[in-house]
Amino acid sequence: MNKILFILSTKAGSSDFKSFKENIINTYTKHNMLENLKIVETLDKEHAKRATQEFIELPYENKIIYSCGGDGTLNEVASVVYGSNTALGLIPMGTGNDFSKNFDYSNFKIEQTINPKISPIDIISINDxxxxxxxxxxxxxxxxxxxxxxxxxxxxxxxxxxxxxxxxxxxxxxxxxxxxxxxxxxxxxxxxxxxxxxxxxxxxxxxxxxxxxxxxxxxxxxxxxxxxxxxxxxxxxxxxxxxxxxxxxxxxxxxxxxxxxxxxxxxxxxxxxxxxxxxxxxxxxxxxxxxxxxxxxxxx
CATH class of the missing domain: 2.60.200.40 (Tumour Suppressor Smad4)
Structure with a gap:
């Protein structure tokens, strides 16, 4: 069973994070998955990184982090999670949301986050x-x-x-x-x-x-x-x-x-x-x- 963390970057875009959070909780409750769910709302610039580090150190076999924000938040989470056995996903809620355009979110539903298809992707290393x-x-x-x-x-x-x-x-x-x-x-x-x-x-x-x-x-x-x-x-x-x-x-x-x-x-x-x-x-x-x-x- 997957252990799942949603990181809500409240500094990103103009999305209604309150109703989105309620939607997550209602969906996971409906599927009897509430005990597998964790939600963090970022309070400062480094909060997403700290939450990611704490989560990947938890002793669960299958872990997934969903970055809920823009490309900047995704980068922050990815900089910590890469090379680990924790999977990373994206729910585009920022301003530009450019990386999300590589995928199809036209029929997105919260239910899809419970058992996603996991496959590796590349990233770029530039200096440090x-x-x-x-x-x-x-x-x-x-x-x-x-x-x-x-x-x-x-x-x-x-x-x-x-x-x-x-x-x-x-x-x-x-x-x-x-x-x-x-x-x-x-x-x-x-x-x-x-x-x-x-x-x-x-x-x-x-x-x-x-x-x-x-x-x-x-x-x-x-x-x-x-x-x-x-x-x-x-x-x-x-x-x-x-x-x-x-x-x-x-x-x-x-x-x-x-x-x-x-x-x-x-x-x-x-x-x-x-x-x-x-x-x-x-x-x-x-x-x-x-x-x-x-x-x-x-x-x-």
Missing amino acids: RISVNVMSLGFDTSVLRNVYMILKKYPFFKKHSFMLGAIYSLLNIESDTLNVELNLANGKSLVLNDTYTITALCNGRYYGSGFNPSPNSILDDGILELLLVKKLSLLKILKLLPKYKKGTHLNNKKVAIYEVTSGKICSENEIYANCDGEIFKSKYFNFKVLKNSILWANLK
Whole structure:
């Protein structure tokens, strides 16, 4: 029998966590599973990690944690749970919910969380952190920084923050000069030196509130996709973005995508990057795929 923890990230999105919690309790009561259930509502930034660590140390054979929030909360839980025998699942209740777009939640019901199908997926290791979905540099991280800045100053702009952040970034387009060393999935090596407006290292297919940088990414194939978009003018990036949203951008002359297993991205100066929406700075990004590192709870 599964021991199940729901982590409700009350800082994520605008979901009604009170009614959702009641739904969980009612469903598990109906199925005589209440003694197998634990619910934690996060109180601070590190609470999800602490709750995850405490749960995976419990002496139960079959354990599942459901991250109920956005991609940032999922990353926090995954950073603790990976490599363990505790499975991880996602109930998307955040703002962007990009990782959830790799799955079908159209007919989701709480009952599906009781006995999910468990199978392993890959994640990305970058320096001293992990990414479940996408690590990116350049334009999209600039947009994200502006979104966070807008939300901090003007929280009432929540629904329009991404659009406003994108407009600000378009008016101040930044590109990064990078040295890129790649170990390709075919066993060969490749070195690149150029200036890029967008750099995205992808395990999943979607990020940035629904953009599709890597339409062919598979979560359990042991391969990452590195997307590189060479320096673009305002006009060219405006032409690219609609296709980038749909995942039909790969035939653009400024766009290249590589199947990789590991590599290194370097810059002379510290630059901003983000892992699953969490922003950080570095001069270098050592990365590799961690194949089958998380047991994933598929809700079908």
